[in-house]
Amino acid sequence: MPLAPDRPAARLLVWLGVVPFLLFALLFLILPTLQVVTGAFRTPDGSATLQNIKGLLTPSILRALALSLKLSLLTAALGCVLGLLLAAAVTRGGLPGWLRGVTMTFSGVASNFAGVPLAFAFIATLGRLGLITVILRDWFGINLMATGFNLISFPGLALAYLYFQIPLMVLIITPALDGLRKDWREAAESLGATGAQYWRMVALPVLWPSLLGTFALLFANAFGAVATAMALTGSSLSILPIILFAQIRGDVLQDPHLGYAVAFAMIFFTGIANLIYVTLRARAERWQK
Amino acid sequence: MSFITLQNIQKSFGATQVVRDFTLGIEKGEFVSLLGPSGCGKTTVLRMMAGFETQTSGTIVLDGQDMGGLPANRRRIGMVFQSYALFPNLTVAENVAFGLKIAGTPRAEAARRVDEMLGMVGLSGFGARYPFQLSGGQQQRVALARAIAPRPRVLLLDEPLSALDAKIRISLRSEIRAIQRELGITTLFVTHDQEEAMSMSDRVVVMSGGRAEQVGAPSEIYNRPATRFVAEFIGSLNLVPGTVRDAATGAIETPAGVIALGRTLPQANGSAVSLAIRPEGLHIGQDGNVVLNARVADSEFLGSIIRLRVMAGGNTPLVIARFNREGHTVPEPGQELTVSANASDIIVLDGVA
Amino acid sequence: MKSGRIFSALFFGLACLYFLLPLVGTLEFSLRARRGEYSLDAYRNVLADPQFHQTIGYSFILSLATIVLGVLIVAPTAFWVRLKLPRLRPVVEFLTLMPLVIPPIVIVFGYIRLYNTSSWLPLLGSAAGSDFLLVCGYATLSLPYMYRAIDTGLRAIDVGTLTEAAQSLGAGWVTVLARVILPNILTAILSGAFLTFAIVIGEYVLAALLNRPAFGPYMVWMGGNKAYEPAALAVVAFGITWASMGLIQLFSRFSKHTQARR
Numbered sequence: 001m002p003l004a005p006d007r008p009a010a011r012l013l014v015w016l017g018v019v020p021f022l023l024f025a026l027l028f029l030i031l032p033t034l035q036v037v038t039g040a041f042r043t044p045d046g047s048a049t050l051q052n053i054k055g056l057l058t059p060s061i062l063r064a065l066a067l068s069l070k071l072s073l074l075t076a077a078l079g080c081v082l083g084l085l086l087a088a089a090v091t092r093g094g095l096p097g098w099l100r101g102v103t104m105t106f107s108g109v110a111s112n113f114a115g116v117p118l119a120f121a122f123i124a125t126l127g128r129l130g131l132i133t134v135i136l137r138d139w140f141g142i143n144l145m146a147t148g149f150n151l152i153s154f155p156g157l158a159l160a161y162l163y164f165q166i167p168l169m170v171l172i173i174t175p176a177l178d179g180l181r182k183d184w185r186e187a188a189e190s191l192g193a194t195g196a197q198y199w200r201m202v203a204l205p206v207l208w209p210s211l212l213g214t215f216a217l218l219f220a221n222a223f224g225a226v227a228t229a230m231a232l233t234g235s236s237l238s239i240l241p242i243i244l245f246a247q248i249r250g251d252v253l254q255d256p257h258l259g260y261a262v263a264f265a266m267i268f269f270t271g272i273a274n275l276i277y278v279t280l281r282a283r284a285e286r287w288q289k
Numbered sequence: 290m291s292f293i294t295l296q297n298i299q300k301s302f303g304a305t306q307v308v309r310d311f312t313l314g315i316e317k318g319e320f321v322s323l324l325g326p327s328g329c330g331k332t333t334v335l336r337m338m339a340g341f342e343t344q345t346s347g348t349i350v351l352d353g354q355d356m357g358g359l360p361a362n363r364r365r366i367g368m369v370f371q372s373y374a375l376f377p378n379l380t381v382a383e384n385v386a387f388g389l390k391i392a393g394t395p396r397a398e399a400a401r402r403v404d405e406m407l408g409m410v411g412l413s414g415f416g417a418r419y420p421f422q423l424s425g426g427q428q429q430r431v432a433l434a435r436a437i438a439p440r441p442r443v444l445l446l447d448e449p450l451s452a453l454d455a456k457i458r459i460s461l462r463s464e465i466r467a468i469q470r471e472l473g474i475t476t477l478f479v480t481h482d483q484e485e486a487m488s489m490s491d492r493v494v495v496m497s498g499g500r501a502e503q504v505g506a507p508s509e510i511y512n513r514p515a516t517r518f519v520a521e522f523i524g525s526l527n528l529v530p531g532t533v534r535d536a537a538t539g540a541i542e543t544p545a546g547v548i549a550l551g552r553t554l555p556q557a558n559g560s561a562v563s564l565a566i567r568p569e570g571l572h573i574g575q576d577g578n579v580v581l582n583a584r585v586a587d588s589e590f591l592g593s594i595i596r597l598r599v600m601a602g603g604n605t606p607l608v609i610a611r612f613n614r615e616g617h618t619v620p621e622p623g624q625e626l627t628v629s630a631n632a633s634d635i636i637v638l639d640g641v642a
Numbered sequence: 643m644k645s646g647r648i649f650s651a652l653f654f655g656l657a658c659l660y661f662l663l664p665l666v667g668t669l670e671f672s673l674r675a676r677r678g679e680y681s682l683d684a685y686r687n688v689l690a691d692p693q694f695h696q697t698i699g700y701s702f703i704l705s706l707a708t709i710v711l712g713v714l715i716v717a718p719t720a721f722w723v724r725l726k727l728p729r730l731r732p733v734v735e736f737l738t739l740m741p742l743v744i745p746p747i748v749i750v751f752g753y754i755r756l757y758n759t760s761s762w763l764p765l766l767g768s769a770a771g772s773d774f775l776l777v778c779g780y781a782t783l784s785l786p787y788m789y790r791a792i793d794t795g796l797r798a799i800d801v802g803t804l805t806e807a808a809q810s811l812g813a814g815w816v817t818v819l820a821r822v823i824l825p826n827i828l829t830a831i832l833s834g835a836f837l838t839f840a841i842v843i844g845e846y847v848l849a850a851l852l853n854r855p856a857f858g859p860y861m862v863w864m865g866g867n868k869a870y871e872p873a874a875l876a877v878v879a880f881g882i883t884w885a886s887m888g889l890i891q892l893f894s895r896f897s898k899h900t901q902a903r904r
């Protein structure tokens with residue numbers, strides 16, 4: 001090898017190979033994040049303070065935070081459960097084999113079909129003049145708006161979020177389902193276990209780390225999403241990222257350091273979700289290495 | 290009625306028939322092997338027994354109970370898989386206790402049984418480990434303990450040794466057999482390894498193309514192969530083409546000369562046959578009643594055995610195996626010698642090889 | 643087993659309804675621009691809008707730049723880490739997963755505070771600087787996908803042995819990378835590239851907050867001002883995403899064939 005690691009110069013060269021990446025990560029990932037974190041605890045003139053964090057404790061921000069948490073937890077949980085069921089139905093539900101490929105490709109598309117176009121699609125379908133709204137009205141005489149359903153509301157937004165949450169779960173959990181070996185199931189059966197017992201005692205515990213990881217990912221995915229909510233509801237449904245968006249735009253809040261605090265809160269909660277995941281995973285994976 | 294009766298079993302996957310008219314009776318406590326090349330249907334028979342596949346037609350009766358329609362989890366059959374199939378999320382003890390837990394065995398009794406089982410497979414003290422912390426051989430012992438812990442009526446072994454190293458394979462062979470004898474558990478063993486089947490079984494079923502070619506004790510299968518397939522599949526064999534000259538006296542014309550077997554043959558005069566003889570059935574010297582002249586082509590020294598390749602009667606290749614004893618010399622290539630065999634060791638098979 | 647199949651089929655059917663109805667609805671809505679009959683008016687209006695061409699062209703060029711930047715940063719790093727610095731692997735993996743944990747809006751907020759006109763690196767002071775920052779932001783967002791795709795590609799080939807084999811035949815580092823490693827992970831790079839493209843082309847938050855004339859903000863503007871055109875845009879965006887994913891499938895299938903032939 002031309003680069004023998006025992007020469008100091010060569011060792012330096014080895015590290016040189018990752019410098020561009022580390023520099024990029026520093027400039028466009030680490031420093032911006034640190035800026036937000038430190039900014040949340042500083043006054044405009046640079047001295048330390050908790051005033052910004054205290055500034056979060058206003059009813060409107062707390063309400064937005066609660067709404068964001070509720071939305072993210074709900075769509076992450078539903079996304080996990082429904083995505084798992086869909087993946088299970090396609091991979092081991094006895095359906096024709098080609099459905100699997102179609103579902104996987106579609107999931108790849110739908111999990112990336114987030115943001116503005118997704119909102120448009122839901123408006124065109126369930127909005128005031130949307131296809132389903134019109135069909136229900138003209139054919140069945142049901143006024144969707146009168147039933148209390150409103151697309152520009154929490155359930156409407158959750159319904160739209162599931163459109164990318166479920167496929168993301170399908171994409172991630174399908175390889176994990178493939179990792180469940182057929183002979184585990186057969187071994188369990190030969191030992192007298194029913195299908196349900198097999199799932200409870202073997203399959204779900206084996207899948208648990210993947211499920212936890214995907215839940216954390218889906219949570220962060222929903223918690224940070226802005227475009228779908230903005231295009232769907234304008235700013236009428238105020239969730240935390242919309243508040244931050246407005247703050248950055250300078251529309252609502254005037255204090256930039258409150259913006260830091262809101263941004264910090266967002267990292268804080270997605271960070272917590274991942275910390276919980278890492279801890280639980282370490283416990284769930286004691287049977288692997 | 291046998292303890293297990295498989296009657297006229299047929300199994301097709303789509304258009305391909307993998308098991309044809311398979312009938313077998315197994316006595317209580319017997320160790321029976323299904324032996325054959327891959328794709329011969331042996332694993333399918335085992336999986337139908339376990340309840341993972343359903344036969345297209347035919348019946349399986351276990352201890353007087355028809356297995357038809359009975360799902361795998363209610364058959365009380367223990368199974369060991371080639372890939373161990375230990376539950377990775379459970380410890381060794383939890384794996385062994387799995388069937389007991391399902392059956393609702395009281396905790397204390399289950400714990401006692403787990404200890405007993407682990408002791409039996411020589412893994413006392415391994416209960417708290419996870420499968421990934423064990424070697425392949427240890428994992429398969431745990432799988433065996435897990436399968437027999439709930440006292441199944443039958444033990445099914447699906448190529449349990451194939452994934453293991455040669456040394457462990459041989460030691461585990463005798464261990465499995467010893468445990469099986471001790472518990473007296475009826476066992477059906479699937480393998481493609483004839484040495485395994487021969488060394489472990491009370492009876493061997495040689496399968497080919499979904500059919501049972503021959504059922505018998507290992508010595509019977511080896512010494513008296515019923516069909517050409519069995520003869521060729523089991524052990525190594527010298528095959529010499531020939532034509533029956535006189536069926537009454539057993540005279541057969543071969544490229545190495547006319548050989549007289551001195552027994553009546555079922556084949557008609559003039560029919561083409563093959564003479565089959567095991568390498569160890571051929572001797573150097575003249576102490577058999579069939580004698581041929583031969584020249585040594587080459588020799589292999591294999592430790593306990595010396596294998597000679599000779600040309601008999603000019604151009605008929607034969608392989609001779611003899612034990613290596615001190616004082617014996619290894620014949621040199623080109624050396625002329627006399628080869629002999631007992632006519633009773635020569636098997637006559639229909640058709641030309 | 644039988645009840646399981648019925649349940650699976652039923653559940654799959656419901657999922658189909660949920661996932662296909664919005665697509666059908668959007669398509670139907672986009673054709674309703676003319677009163678009383680279906681027409682392509684909404685599409686015609688969109689295509690006739692010079693802003694549409696400007697913004698989608700801008701986003702297209704930006705996504706190409708993002709792909710080039712992403713590949714240049716990720717591919718050598720992933721290769722190098724596998725070959726020479728396996729110790730650094732957890733660090734690199736952690737960094738590449740960070741963009742999944744830190745919301746894009748927070749990252750862009752950091753950019754605005756860090757690179758504004760009065761900062762040490764006033765990227766936001768000029769249009770070119772803002773474009774550069776936006777590309778870097780997009781590269782950051784696509785980092786998890788790009789890294790995963792390329793690292794998977796590298797795992798499939800035995801990087802160490804291939805490199806040593808090439809070197810023993812006298813190849814230098816450039817030759818190793820360009821002639822040996824790159825062709826073998828081309829499929830992986832392409833799937834990372836198309837995924838990046840699908841993410842970047844309709845992205846809204848970064849472009850809006852950095853005030854760049856990208857396709858995402860244009861769509862939002864349309865959403866606030868037009869009735870049927872947004873649906874047409876959604877159909878177009880869906881088509882682009884679908885084409886990107888379809889191409890990934892196509893390339894990976896193609897590469898499977900070449901692998902089978904080997």
